[in-house]
Amino acid sequence: MSTITWITARGLFGRRRFLLLLPLPLVLLGLAVLCRSLGVDPGEWGPPVLVGLGLAVVLPVVALIVGTGVLGAEIDDGTVVHILTKPLPRWQIVLPKLAVAAGVSAATVALPLYVAGVLADSVRLGLALAVAAALGALAYSALFLALSLVTRRPVLLGLVYVLIWEGLLGNFVSGTKVLSIQQYVIALADRIAPTGLLETTVSVPVASVMTALVSVGFTVLAIDRLRSFSVAGETS
Amino acid sequence: MSTLSLTGVSRWYGNVVAVNDISMALGPGVTGLLGPNGAGKTTLLHMMAGFLAPSRGTVTLDDEPTWRNPDVYRRLGLVSEREAVQGFLTAYEFVLASAKLHRLADPAAAARRAIDLVELESAQDRRIGTYSKGMRQRARVAAALVHDPQVLLLDEPFNGMDPRQRLHMMQLLHSLGDAGRTILFSSHILEEVEQVSGTVQVMVAGRLAASGDFRTIRRLMTNRPHVFAVRSTDDRALAVALIAEPSVSGVELDPTGLTVRAGDYGAFTRALPRIALKQGIRVRQLVPSDESLESVFSYLVEA
Numbered sequence: 001m002s003t004i005t006w007i008t009a010r011g012l013f014g015r016r017r018f019l020l021l022l023p024l025p026l027v028l029l030g031l032a033v034l035c036r037s038l039g040v041d042p043g044e045w046g047p048p049v050l051v052g053l054g055l056a057v058v059l060p061v062v063a064l065i066v067g068t069g070v071l072g073a074e075i076d077d078g079t080v081v082h083i084l085t086k087p088l089p090r091w092q093i094v095l096p097k098l099a100v101a102a103g104v105s106a107a108t109v110a111l112p113l114y115v116a117g118v119l120a121d122s123v124r125l126g127l128a129l130a131v132a133a134a135l136g137a138l139a140y141s142a143l144f145l146a147l148s149l150v151t152r153r154p155v156l157l158g159l160v161y162v163l164i165w166e167g168l169l170g171n172f173v174s175g176t177k178v179l180s181i182q183q184y185v186i187a188l189a190d191r192i193a194p195t196g197l198l199e200t201t202v203s204v205p206v207a208s209v210m211t212a213l214v215s216v217g218f219t220v221l222a223i224d225r226l227r228s229f230s231v232a233g234e235t236s
Numbered sequence: 237m238s239t240l241s242l243t244g245v246s247r248w249y250g251n252v253v254a255v256n257d258i259s260m261a262l263g264p265g266v267t268g269l270l271g272p273n274g275a276g277k278t279t280l281l282h283m284m285a286g287f288l289a290p291s292r293g294t295v296t297l298d299d300e301p302t303w304r305n306p307d308v309y310r311r312l313g314l315v316s317e318r319e320a321v322q323g324f325l326t327a328y329e330f331v332l333a334s335a336k337l338h339r340l341a342d343p344a345a346a347a348r349r350a351i352d353l354v355e356l357e358s359a360q361d362r363r364i365g366t367y368s369k370g371m372r373q374r375a376r377v378a379a380a381l382v383h384d385p386q387v388l389l390l391d392e393p394f395n396g397m398d399p400r401q402r403l404h405m406m407q408l409l410h411s412l413g414d415a416g417r418t419i420l421f422s423s424h425i426l427e428e429v430e431q432v433s434g435t436v437q438v439m440v441a442g443r444l445a446a447s448g449d450f451r452t453i454r455r456l457m458t459n460r461p462h463v464f465a466v467r468s469t470d471d472r473a474l475a476v477a478l479i480a481e482p483s484v485s486g487v488e489l490d491p492t493g494l495t496v497r498a499g500d501y502g503a504f505t506r507a508l509p510r511i512a513l514k515q516g517i518r519v520r521q522l523v524p525s526d527e528s529l530e531s532v533f534s535y536l537v538e539a
Contacts, residue, residue: 082322
Protein backbone atom coordinates (compact mmCIF):
# COMPACT_ATOMS: atom_id res chain seq x y z
CA MET A 1 0.00 0.00 0.00
CA SER A 2 1.42 3.38 -0.92
CA THR A 3 2.20 5.87 1.81
CA ILE A 4 -0.41 8.30 0.46
CA THR A 5 -3.07 5.61 0.55
CA TRP A 6 -2.08 4.71 4.09
CA ILE A 7 -2.16 8.29 5.37
CA THR A 8 -5.43 9.01 3.54
CA ALA A 9 -7.13 5.92 4.93
CA ARG A 10 -5.89 6.65 8.45
CA GLY A 11 -7.00 10.24 8.15
CA LEU A 12 -10.42 9.20 6.93
CA PHE A 13 -11.08 6.58 9.57
CA GLY A 14 -9.43 8.64 12.27
CA ARG A 15 -11.81 11.55 11.86
CA ARG A 16 -15.14 11.60 13.56
CA ARG A 17 -17.00 12.52 10.39
CA PHE A 18 -16.42 8.95 9.28
CA LEU A 19 -19.19 7.92 11.68
CA LEU A 20 -21.57 9.95 9.52
CA LEU A 21 -21.25 7.22 6.93
CA LEU A 22 -22.98 4.58 9.00
CA PRO A 23 -26.61 5.70 9.55
CA LEU A 24 -27.67 6.09 5.90
CA PRO A 25 -26.77 2.59 4.69
CA LEU A 26 -28.32 1.20 7.86
CA VAL A 27 -31.59 3.02 7.18
CA LEU A 28 -31.60 1.64 3.65
CA LEU A 29 -30.97 -1.86 4.91
CA GLY A 30 -33.53 -1.54 7.68
CA LEU A 31 -36.28 -0.30 5.38
CA ALA A 32 -35.67 -3.11 2.87
CA VAL A 33 -35.75 -5.74 5.60
CA LEU A 34 -38.89 -4.21 7.14
CA CYS A 35 -40.80 -4.05 3.83
CA ARG A 36 -39.84 -7.58 2.96
CA SER A 37 -40.81 -8.99 6.37
CA LEU A 38 -44.15 -7.17 6.28
CA GLY A 39 -44.82 -8.72 2.89
CA VAL A 40 -45.20 -5.43 1.00
CA ASP A 41 -45.24 -5.81 -2.79
CA PRO A 42 -41.70 -5.13 -4.14
CA GLY A 43 -43.27 -3.13 -6.98
CA GLU A 44 -44.43 -0.66 -4.34
CA TRP A 45 -41.41 -0.35 -2.05
CA GLY A 46 -38.69 -1.14 -4.62
CA PRO A 47 -38.51 2.19 -6.50
CA PRO A 48 -38.69 4.51 -3.47
CA VAL A 49 -36.22 2.50 -1.37
CA LEU A 50 -33.75 1.35 -4.04
CA VAL A 51 -33.80 4.46 -6.22
CA GLY A 52 -35.34 7.22 -4.10
CA LEU A 53 -33.24 6.44 -1.04
CA GLY A 54 -30.39 4.19 -2.17
CA LEU A 55 -29.24 5.69 -5.45
CA ALA A 56 -30.54 9.24 -5.04
CA VAL A 57 -29.48 9.86 -1.44
CA VAL A 58 -27.25 7.24 0.18
CA LEU A 59 -24.80 6.84 -2.71
CA PRO A 60 -24.18 10.55 -3.46
CA VAL A 61 -24.16 11.64 0.18
CA VAL A 62 -21.72 8.93 1.25
CA ALA A 63 -19.55 9.71 -1.78
CA LEU A 64 -19.74 13.40 -0.85
CA ILE A 65 -18.62 12.83 2.74
CA VAL A 66 -15.76 10.58 1.70
CA GLY A 67 -14.81 12.34 -1.55
CA THR A 68 -14.46 15.75 0.05
CA GLY A 69 -12.79 14.16 3.08
CA VAL A 70 -9.79 12.53 1.43
CA LEU A 71 -8.22 15.78 0.25
CA GLY A 72 -10.59 18.58 1.29
CA ALA A 73 -10.15 17.87 5.00
CA GLU A 74 -6.36 18.03 4.62
CA ILE A 75 -6.64 21.31 2.76
CA ASP A 76 -8.89 22.66 5.51
CA ASP A 77 -6.56 21.82 8.36
CA GLY A 78 -3.36 22.56 6.44
CA THR A 79 -1.80 19.10 6.65
CA VAL A 80 -1.87 18.89 2.85
CA VAL A 81 1.38 20.88 2.89
CA HIS A 82 3.23 17.84 4.21
CA ILE A 83 2.22 15.82 1.19
CA LEU A 84 2.75 18.61 -1.29
CA THR A 85 6.33 19.36 -0.20
CA LYS A 86 7.42 16.04 -1.62
CA PRO A 87 8.95 15.49 -5.05
CA LEU A 88 5.94 13.52 -6.25
CA PRO A 89 4.19 14.05 -9.57
CA ARG A 90 0.76 15.27 -8.55
CA TRP A 91 -1.07 12.34 -10.13
CA GLN A 92 0.67 10.13 -7.58
CA ILE A 93 -1.18 12.07 -4.92
CA VAL A 94 -4.57 12.33 -6.61
CA LEU A 95 -4.93 8.73 -7.82
CA PRO A 96 -4.35 6.99 -4.46
CA LYS A 97 -6.73 9.45 -2.81
CA LEU A 98 -9.35 8.81 -5.48
CA ALA A 99 -8.88 5.08 -5.05
CA VAL A 100 -9.45 5.33 -1.29
CA ALA A 101 -12.50 7.56 -1.74
CA ALA A 102 -14.10 5.42 -4.45
CA GLY A 103 -13.24 2.19 -2.63
CA VAL A 104 -14.66 3.26 0.73
CA SER A 105 -17.81 4.77 -0.81
CA ALA A 106 -18.40 1.73 -3.01
CA ALA A 107 -17.97 -0.68 -0.11
CA THR A 108 -20.24 1.37 2.15
CA VAL A 109 -23.05 1.67 -0.40
CA ALA A 110 -22.79 -1.47 -2.55
CA LEU A 111 -23.29 -3.89 0.31
CA PRO A 112 -26.66 -2.59 1.59
CA LEU A 113 -27.82 -2.05 -2.01
CA TYR A 114 -26.95 -5.65 -2.83
CA VAL A 115 -28.96 -6.92 0.12
CA ALA A 116 -31.88 -4.59 -0.68
CA GLY A 117 -31.79 -5.68 -4.34
CA VAL A 118 -31.87 -9.35 -3.35
CA LEU A 119 -34.82 -8.72 -1.02
CA ALA A 120 -36.71 -6.74 -3.66
CA ASP A 121 -36.22 -9.04 -6.62
CA SER A 122 -33.25 -11.32 -7.15
CA VAL A 123 -29.54 -11.87 -6.62
CA ARG A 124 -29.08 -10.55 -10.13
CA LEU A 125 -30.69 -7.23 -9.26
CA GLY A 126 -28.61 -7.09 -6.10
CA LEU A 127 -25.41 -7.59 -8.06
CA ALA A 128 -26.51 -5.10 -10.73
CA LEU A 129 -27.15 -2.44 -8.10
CA ALA A 130 -23.84 -3.15 -6.38
CA VAL A 131 -21.81 -2.96 -9.60
CA ALA A 132 -23.60 0.16 -10.88
CA ALA A 133 -23.25 1.82 -7.45
CA ALA A 134 -19.52 1.06 -7.43
CA LEU A 135 -19.14 2.71 -10.85
CA GLY A 136 -21.25 5.62 -9.62
CA ALA A 137 -19.07 5.88 -6.51
CA LEU A 138 -16.02 6.30 -8.75
CA ALA A 139 -17.66 9.05 -10.82
CA TYR A 140 -18.99 10.87 -7.75
CA SER A 141 -15.63 10.59 -5.96
CA ALA A 142 -13.78 12.06 -8.95
CA LEU A 143 -16.29 14.92 -9.04
CA PHE A 144 -16.15 15.68 -5.31
CA LEU A 145 -12.37 15.30 -5.12
CA ALA A 146 -12.00 17.84 -7.92
CA LEU A 147 -14.55 20.09 -6.22
CA SER A 148 -12.44 20.20 -3.06
CA LEU A 149 -9.64 21.67 -5.18
CA VAL A 150 -11.63 24.23 -7.13
CA THR A 151 -13.69 25.66 -4.30
CA ARG A 152 -13.33 26.26 -0.60
CA ARG A 153 -16.86 24.99 -0.03
CA PRO A 154 -16.85 21.60 -1.72
CA VAL A 155 -19.47 20.08 0.59
CA LEU A 156 -21.94 22.89 -0.07
CA LEU A 157 -21.41 22.80 -3.82
CA GLY A 158 -21.62 19.01 -3.83
CA LEU A 159 -24.91 19.14 -1.92
CA VAL A 160 -26.28 21.66 -4.40
CA TYR A 161 -25.39 19.31 -7.24
CA VAL A 162 -26.90 16.27 -5.56
CA LEU A 163 -30.04 17.87 -4.12
CA ILE A 164 -30.87 20.65 -6.57
CA TRP A 165 -29.49 19.44 -9.88
CA GLU A 166 -29.99 15.69 -9.61
CA GLY A 167 -32.83 15.65 -7.11
CA LEU A 168 -35.04 18.61 -7.98
CA LEU A 169 -34.28 19.63 -11.56
CA GLY A 170 -34.04 15.99 -12.66
CA ASN A 171 -37.74 15.62 -11.90
CA PHE A 172 -38.88 18.65 -13.84
CA VAL A 173 -36.39 19.29 -16.61
CA SER A 174 -35.66 15.96 -18.27
CA GLY A 175 -32.62 17.36 -20.13
CA THR A 176 -30.68 17.70 -16.88
CA LYS A 177 -30.71 13.92 -16.56
CA VAL A 178 -28.00 13.69 -19.22
CA LEU A 179 -25.67 15.36 -16.72
CA SER A 180 -26.74 13.33 -13.71
CA ILE A 181 -24.53 10.59 -12.33
CA GLN A 182 -27.56 9.19 -10.53
CA GLN A 183 -29.30 8.54 -13.86
CA TYR A 184 -26.19 6.83 -15.25
CA VAL A 185 -26.18 4.47 -12.28
CA ILE A 186 -29.87 3.65 -12.78
CA ALA A 187 -29.36 3.04 -16.51
CA LEU A 188 -26.36 0.79 -15.90
CA ALA A 189 -28.10 -1.22 -13.17
CA ASP A 190 -31.17 -1.65 -15.37
CA ARG A 191 -28.98 -2.84 -18.22
CA ILE A 192 -27.32 -5.53 -16.08
CA ALA A 193 -30.59 -6.73 -14.51
CA PRO A 194 -33.66 -5.51 -16.45
CA THR A 195 -36.64 -5.20 -14.07
CA GLY A 196 -39.61 -2.92 -13.83
CA LEU A 197 -38.20 -1.36 -10.68
CA LEU A 198 -35.59 0.90 -12.31
CA GLU A 199 -36.57 3.54 -14.84
CA THR A 200 -34.62 6.21 -16.61
CA THR A 201 -34.65 8.12 -19.88
CA VAL A 202 -30.87 8.04 -20.27
CA SER A 203 -29.66 5.37 -22.69
CA VAL A 204 -27.07 2.81 -21.71
CA PRO A 205 -24.37 4.01 -24.18
CA VAL A 206 -24.77 7.60 -22.98
CA ALA A 207 -24.60 6.44 -19.36
CA SER A 208 -21.44 4.36 -19.95
CA VAL A 209 -19.62 7.06 -21.90
CA MET A 210 -20.62 9.83 -19.49
CA THR A 211 -19.61 7.83 -16.41
CA ALA A 212 -16.17 7.28 -17.93
CA LEU A 213 -15.94 10.92 -19.03
CA VAL A 214 -16.90 12.27 -15.61
CA SER A 215 -14.47 9.94 -13.83
CA VAL A 216 -11.52 10.71 -16.10
CA GLY A 217 -12.30 14.36 -16.72
CA PHE A 218 -12.60 15.38 -13.10
CA THR A 219 -9.53 13.34 -12.14
CA VAL A 220 -7.48 15.18 -14.77
CA LEU A 221 -8.90 18.46 -13.52
CA ALA A 222 -7.97 17.56 -9.92
CA ILE A 223 -4.40 16.69 -10.92
CA ASP A 224 -4.01 19.95 -12.77
CA ARG A 225 -5.47 21.99 -9.92
CA LEU A 226 -3.19 20.30 -7.42
CA ARG A 227 -0.20 21.23 -9.57
CA SER A 228 -1.11 24.88 -9.13
CA PHE A 229 -2.19 24.54 -5.53
CA SER A 230 -1.73 27.82 -3.68
CA VAL A 231 -1.47 28.09 0.07
CA ALA A 232 -3.22 31.22 1.24
CA GLY A 233 -0.89 33.67 2.92
CA GLU A 234 -1.57 35.83 5.94
CA THR A 235 -2.85 38.65 3.75
CA SER A 236 -5.68 36.78 2.11
CA MET B 237 25.23 24.16 -2.31
CA SER B 238 22.05 25.70 -3.59
CA THR B 239 21.03 29.25 -4.30
CA LEU B 240 17.51 30.52 -4.02
CA SER B 241 17.03 33.58 -6.23
CA LEU B 242 14.20 36.06 -6.38
CA THR B 243 14.08 38.55 -9.20
CA GLY B 244 11.62 41.43 -9.09
CA VAL B 245 9.05 39.34 -7.26
CA SER B 246 5.66 40.86 -6.55
CA ARG B 247 2.45 39.29 -5.40
CA TRP B 248 -0.91 40.95 -5.10
CA TYR B 249 -4.35 39.81 -4.03
CA GLY B 250 -6.88 41.93 -5.87
CA ASN B 251 -5.97 45.47 -4.93
CA VAL B 252 -3.75 44.53 -2.03
CA VAL B 253 -0.05 44.29 -2.73
CA ALA B 254 1.40 41.74 -0.33
CA VAL B 255 4.90 41.58 -1.75
CA ASN B 256 6.33 44.42 -3.76
CA ASP B 257 9.24 44.03 -6.17
CA ILE B 258 11.65 42.00 -4.06
CA SER B 259 14.96 40.74 -5.38
CA MET B 260 17.39 38.72 -3.33
CA ALA B 261 19.72 35.76 -3.60
CA LEU B 262 20.08 33.40 -0.66
CA GLY B 263 23.19 31.31 -0.41
CA PRO B 264 24.58 28.95 2.23
CA GLY B 265 24.30 30.06 5.84
CA VAL B 266 21.48 31.27 8.04
CA THR B 267 19.44 34.26 6.96
CA GLY B 268 16.71 35.86 9.01
CA LEU B 269 13.65 37.32 7.35
CA LEU B 270 12.55 40.01 9.74
CA GLY B 271 9.44 42.13 9.61
CA PRO B 272 6.32 43.09 11.52
CA ASN B 273 3.17 40.99 11.22
CA GLY B 274 1.47 41.51 7.88
CA ALA B 275 4.66 42.62 6.15
CA GLY B 276 4.34 39.83 3.61
CA LYS B 277 6.90 37.40 5.04
CA THR B 278 4.63 34.38 4.76
CA THR B 279 3.57 35.29 1.24
CA LEU B 280 7.23 35.60 0.26
CA LEU B 281 8.09 32.27 1.89
CA HIS B 282 5.20 30.57 0.14
CA MET B 283 6.43 31.86 -3.19
CA MET B 284 9.93 30.61 -2.40
CA ALA B 285 8.50 27.21 -1.50
CA GLY B 286 6.45 26.91 -4.67
CA PHE B 287 3.09 27.28 -2.96
CA LEU B 288 2.15 30.52 -4.62
CA ALA B 289 2.78 31.90 -8.07
CA PRO B 290 4.43 35.31 -8.13
CA SER B 291 2.16 37.87 -9.82
CA ARG B 292 5.31 39.23 -11.38
CA GLY B 293 8.97 38.21 -11.28
CA THR B 294 10.62 34.83 -10.86
CA VAL B 295 11.59 32.59 -7.97
CA THR B 296 14.19 29.98 -8.83
CA LEU B 297 16.16 27.36 -6.97
CA ASP B 298 19.39 26.74 -8.86
CA ASP B 299 17.80 28.23 -11.99
CA GLU B 300 14.69 26.04 -11.81
CA PRO B 301 11.38 27.69 -11.01
CA THR B 302 9.81 26.60 -7.73
CA TRP B 303 6.22 27.10 -8.93
CA ARG B 304 4.54 24.01 -10.45
CA ASN B 305 7.74 22.06 -10.07
CA PRO B 306 7.52 19.35 -7.38
CA ASP B 307 11.07 18.25 -8.19
CA VAL B 308 12.47 21.20 -6.22
CA TYR B 309 11.35 19.46 -3.02
CA ARG B 310 14.27 17.07 -3.41
CA ARG B 311 16.47 19.99 -2.37
CA LEU B 312 14.03 22.12 -0.43
CA GLY B 313 12.32 21.68 2.91
CA LEU B 314 9.56 23.83 4.33
CA VAL B 315 8.30 24.27 7.86
CA SER B 316 5.14 26.31 7.51
CA GLU B 317 3.70 28.56 10.18
CA ARG B 318 0.42 26.69 10.50
CA GLU B 319 1.19 23.95 12.93
CA ALA B 320 -1.01 21.41 11.24
CA VAL B 321 0.11 17.83 11.67
CA GLN B 322 -1.71 14.57 11.39
CA GLY B 323 -2.34 14.27 15.12
CA PHE B 324 -3.31 10.62 14.82
CA LEU B 325 0.26 9.65 13.81
CA THR B 326 3.20 9.23 16.15
CA ALA B 327 6.20 11.44 15.43
CA TYR B 328 8.11 8.45 14.14
CA GLU B 329 5.28 7.45 11.78
CA PHE B 330 4.96 11.04 10.64
CA VAL B 331 8.65 11.48 9.86
CA LEU B 332 8.87 7.98 8.38
CA ALA B 333 5.96 8.78 6.04
CA SER B 334 7.87 11.86 4.89
CA ALA B 335 10.98 9.78 4.27
CA LYS B 336 8.98 7.25 2.26
CA LEU B 337 7.29 9.95 0.20
CA HIS B 338 10.77 11.27 -0.60
CA ARG B 339 11.64 7.76 -1.83
CA LEU B 340 14.73 7.65 0.34
CA ALA B 341 16.86 4.51 0.12
CA ASP B 342 16.56 3.75 3.84
CA PRO B 343 13.53 5.62 5.15
CA ALA B 344 13.69 4.13 8.65
CA ALA B 345 17.30 5.24 9.19
CA ALA B 346 16.58 8.68 7.76
CA ALA B 347 13.58 9.08 10.04
CA ARG B 348 15.59 8.10 13.12
CA ARG B 349 18.40 10.47 12.16
CA ALA B 350 15.97 13.38 11.71
CA ILE B 351 14.24 12.65 15.03
CA ASP B 352 17.65 12.48 16.69
CA LEU B 353 18.53 15.85 15.24
CA VAL B 354 15.55 17.55 16.89
CA GLU B 355 15.93 15.52 20.10
CA LEU B 356 12.55 13.90 20.03
CA GLU B 357 13.58 10.26 20.51
CA SER B 358 11.99 9.91 23.92
CA ALA B 359 8.56 10.94 22.63
CA GLN B 360 8.71 9.52 19.12
CA ASP B 361 6.20 6.76 19.76
CA ARG B 362 3.53 9.01 21.21
CA ARG B 363 0.75 10.42 19.06
CA ILE B 364 1.56 13.94 17.89
CA GLY B 365 -1.88 15.00 19.08
CA THR B 366 -0.58 14.69 22.66
CA TYR B 367 2.45 16.94 22.05
CA SER B 368 3.10 20.45 23.29
CA LYS B 369 3.39 23.20 20.71
CA GLY B 370 7.16 23.18 20.78
CA MET B 371 7.36 19.42 20.39
CA ARG B 372 4.96 19.52 17.49
CA GLN B 373 7.13 22.15 15.89
CA ARG B 374 10.18 19.93 16.30
CA ALA B 375 8.34 16.99 14.76
CA ARG B 376 7.58 19.16 11.74
CA VAL B 377 11.18 20.29 11.51
CA ALA B 378 12.28 16.65 11.61
CA ALA B 379 9.89 15.83 8.76
CA ALA B 380 11.23 18.76 6.73
CA LEU B 381 14.84 17.69 7.39
CA VAL B 382 14.41 14.00 6.72
CA HIS B 383 15.78 14.17 3.17
CA ASP B 384 18.66 16.44 4.22
CA PRO B 385 17.61 19.33 1.98
CA GLN B 386 20.06 21.93 0.68
CA VAL B 387 17.56 24.67 1.40
CA LEU B 388 15.34 24.88 4.47
CA LEU B 389 12.63 27.51 4.81
CA LEU B 390 11.02 28.04 8.22
CA ASP B 391 8.09 30.33 8.87
CA GLU B 392 8.15 31.66 12.45
CA PRO B 393 9.89 28.53 13.75
CA PHE B 394 10.31 29.80 17.31
CA ASN B 395 6.63 30.44 17.96
CA GLY B 396 5.43 28.55 20.99
CA MET B 397 8.84 27.25 22.00
CA ASP B 398 10.17 27.56 25.51
CA PRO B 399 13.61 29.16 25.98
CA ARG B 400 15.44 25.84 26.10
CA GLN B 401 13.76 24.58 22.94
CA ARG B 402 14.48 27.91 21.30
CA LEU B 403 18.14 27.66 22.16
CA HIS B 404 18.29 24.15 20.83
CA MET B 405 16.52 25.10 17.61
CA MET B 406 18.90 28.02 17.15
CA GLN B 407 21.89 25.73 17.58
CA LEU B 408 20.38 23.33 15.08
CA LEU B 409 19.88 26.07 12.50
CA HIS B 410 23.43 27.28 13.10
CA SER B 411 24.94 23.87 12.61
CA LEU B 412 22.93 23.36 9.42
CA GLY B 413 24.07 26.74 8.15
CA ASP B 414 27.68 26.01 9.01
CA ALA B 415 27.40 22.73 7.12
CA GLY B 416 26.68 24.66 3.93
CA ARG B 417 22.88 24.54 3.94
CA THR B 418 20.85 27.55 2.93
CA ILE B 419 18.56 28.35 5.84
CA LEU B 420 15.95 31.07 5.84
CA PHE B 421 13.66 31.67 8.76
CA SER B 422 11.12 34.39 9.30
CA SER B 423 10.39 36.18 12.53
CA HIS B 424 8.79 39.33 13.82
CA ILE B 425 10.92 39.31 16.95
CA LEU B 426 14.18 41.21 16.73
CA GLU B 427 15.97 39.27 19.44
CA GLU B 428 15.33 35.92 17.78
CA VAL B 429 16.96 37.04 14.59
CA GLU B 430 19.84 38.58 16.47
CA GLN B 431 20.72 35.31 18.13
CA VAL B 432 20.58 33.15 15.08
CA SER B 433 21.76 34.94 12.06
CA GLY B 434 24.40 37.33 10.88
CA THR B 435 22.51 38.21 7.75
CA VAL B 436 19.02 39.61 7.72
CA GLN B 437 16.48 40.68 5.17
CA VAL B 438 14.05 43.17 6.63
CA MET B 439 10.58 43.41 5.13
CA VAL B 440 8.17 46.23 5.79
CA ALA B 441 4.79 46.58 4.08
CA GLY B 442 5.68 44.16 1.32
CA ARG B 443 8.99 45.76 0.45
CA LEU B 444 12.53 44.81 1.23
CA ALA B 445 13.52 47.60 3.62
CA ALA B 446 17.04 46.59 4.50
CA SER B 447 19.34 43.69 3.96
CA GLY B 448 22.79 42.81 5.16
CA ASP B 449 24.70 42.34 8.36
CA PHE B 450 22.50 42.27 11.42
CA ARG B 451 24.77 44.32 13.69
CA THR B 452 24.77 47.30 11.32
CA ILE B 453 21.01 47.24 11.08
CA ARG B 454 20.65 46.77 14.81
CA ARG B 455 22.83 49.81 15.46
CA LEU B 456 20.60 51.86 13.21
CA MET B 457 17.67 50.61 15.21
CA THR B 458 19.08 51.35 18.68
CA ASN B 459 20.50 54.75 17.84
CA ARG B 460 17.20 56.18 16.73
CA PRO B 461 15.50 58.67 19.07
CA HIS B 462 13.00 57.09 21.43
CA VAL B 463 9.78 58.84 22.29
CA PHE B 464 8.19 58.61 25.74
CA ALA B 465 4.95 59.98 27.10
CA VAL B 466 5.47 61.18 30.68
CA ARG B 467 2.93 62.46 33.20
CA SER B 468 3.88 63.80 36.60
CA THR B 469 2.74 66.02 39.45
CA ASP B 470 4.62 69.00 37.93
CA ASP B 471 5.17 68.59 34.20
CA ARG B 472 6.70 72.01 33.65
CA ALA B 473 9.34 71.65 36.36
CA LEU B 474 10.15 68.16 35.14
CA ALA B 475 10.54 69.46 31.57
CA VAL B 476 13.05 72.05 32.74
CA ALA B 477 15.07 69.45 34.62
CA LEU B 478 14.93 66.95 31.80
CA ILE B 479 16.19 69.25 29.08
CA ALA B 480 19.43 69.63 31.07
CA GLU B 481 19.96 65.90 30.80
CA PRO B 482 22.37 64.89 27.97
CA SER B 483 20.36 61.82 26.94
CA VAL B 484 17.29 63.97 26.27
CA SER B 485 17.14 65.62 22.87
CA GLY B 486 13.77 67.30 23.14
CA VAL B 487 10.81 67.90 25.42
CA GLU B 488 7.34 68.99 24.43
CA LEU B 489 4.81 70.26 26.93
CA ASP B 490 1.15 69.80 26.23
CA PRO B 491 -2.01 69.69 28.38
CA THR B 492 -1.92 65.91 28.75
CA GLY B 493 1.71 65.73 29.84
CA LEU B 494 5.20 65.64 28.40
CA THR B 495 6.50 64.12 25.24
CA VAL B 496 10.18 63.37 25.71
CA ARG B 497 12.58 62.46 22.95
CA ALA B 498 15.65 60.58 24.14
CA GLY B 499 18.68 59.67 22.10
CA ASP B 500 19.75 56.89 24.42
CA TYR B 501 17.06 54.59 25.73
CA GLY B 502 19.01 53.17 28.66
CA ALA B 503 20.52 56.44 29.87
CA PHE B 504 17.17 58.21 29.83
CA THR B 505 15.24 55.51 31.69
CA ARG B 506 17.97 55.50 34.36
CA ALA B 507 18.09 59.30 34.60
CA LEU B 508 14.35 59.95 34.93
CA PRO B 509 13.79 58.52 38.44
CA ARG B 510 16.93 60.21 39.71
CA ILE B 511 15.83 63.62 38.37
CA ALA B 512 12.28 63.24 39.64
CA LEU B 513 13.51 62.32 43.10
CA LYS B 514 15.85 65.29 43.22
CA GLN B 515 13.12 67.72 42.12
CA GLY B 516 10.53 66.20 44.45
CA ILE B 517 8.27 65.39 41.52
CA ARG B 518 6.22 62.25 41.40
CA VAL B 519 6.14 60.51 38.00
CA ARG B 520 2.68 59.12 37.35
CA GLN B 521 3.22 57.61 33.95
CA LEU B 522 6.09 56.65 31.68
CA VAL B 523 5.10 55.05 28.40
CA PRO B 524 7.48 54.45 25.51
CA SER B 525 5.18 55.60 22.75
CA ASP B 526 6.98 54.19 19.74
CA GLU B 527 8.18 50.82 20.93
CA SER B 528 5.96 48.89 18.59
CA LEU B 529 7.92 46.92 16.07
CA GLU B 530 6.21 48.82 13.29
CA SER B 531 7.81 52.06 14.40
CA VAL B 532 11.21 50.44 14.66
CA PHE B 533 10.82 49.20 11.14
CA SER B 534 9.40 52.39 9.73
CA TYR B 535 12.32 54.25 11.29
CA LEU B 536 14.57 51.84 9.51
CA VAL B 537 12.86 52.52 6.20
CA GLU B 538 13.37 56.24 6.64
CA ALA B 539 17.01 55.86 7.66
